[in-house]
Amino acid sequence: MKIRFLNGPNLNLLGSREPGIYGAATLADIEAAVRREASELKVEVDFRQSNIEGEIVTWIQDSKGVFDVIVLNAAAYTHTSVAIRDAIAAVKIPTIEIHLSNTSAREEFRHHSLVAPVCIGVISGFGVNSYILGLRAAVTVKAS
Numbered sequence: 001m002k003i004r005f006l007n008g009p010n011l012n013l014l015g016s017r018e019p020g021i022y023g024a025a026t027l028a029d030i031e032a033a034v035r036r037e038a039s040e041l042k043v044e045v046d047f048r049q050s051n052i053e054g055e056i057v058t059w060i061q062d063s064k065g066v067f068d069v070i071v072l073n074a075a076a077y078t079h080t081s082v083a084i085r086d087a088i089a090a091v092k093i094p095t096i097e098i099h100l101s102n103t104s105a106r107e108e109f110r111h112h113s114l115v116a117p118v119c120i121g122v123i124s125g126f127g128v129n130s131y132i133l134g135l136r137a138a139v140t141v142k143a144s
Contacts, residue, residue: 003138004067005034005131006059007049008075014100025128034131041139053081060087069138070095071131078103078113089118094141098134099124 007027015026025033031047038045046067050056056077063070070093077084078097088095097119116122120141123133 001043001069001139002067003038003043003045003069003071003135004059004063005031005045005047005071005073005134006056007047007073008056008077009051011049011073011075012051030128030131033128034135037132037135041135043135043139045135053077053083056081057083057087060084060091060093063093064091067093069093069141071098071134071138072096072115072119073098073100073131074115078115081114085114085118088115094138095119096134096137096141097122097124098130100127100130101125 011027014030015024027049034045034047048059050059056074060070070088072088072095074081074084074097078099095118097113097116101124103113103124113122121137123130123137126133
């Protein structure tokens with residue numbers, strides 16, 4: 001089984017960006033934790049981050065026929081990107097939306113996700129564990 005993790009804008013700043021909201025872990029720390037868990041689950045993961053919307057769209061499109069599930073932290077693009085939403089709908093790969101923080105408990109503009117309606121589920125508010133839960137959900141979804 002192959003799972004692609006896609007990370008959106010500003011997640012490259014984790015560890016120094018608003019640690020009260022996002023925690024102290026860097027994206028490299030999160031990737032390492034995901035890879036450890038993936039190894040135990042005997043699944044392959046691909047982990048990417050971009051601040052560029054079009055690059056994320058291309059990675060979603062390139063996932064078709066290669067990856068079984070996408071785990072997506074679209075970050076700010078969650079609330080603004082019709083392009084990412086449409087790419088998910090087009091490729092028809094089960095996609096799980098994840099967030100480190102509980103977006104529903106934050107600013108009003110973060111309460112609405114454009115990508116959630118084309119995802120099979122949303123995991124939000126568990127910090128680094130949102131990624132681990134996303135991985136486990138991906139394995140469960142594909143096993144069903």
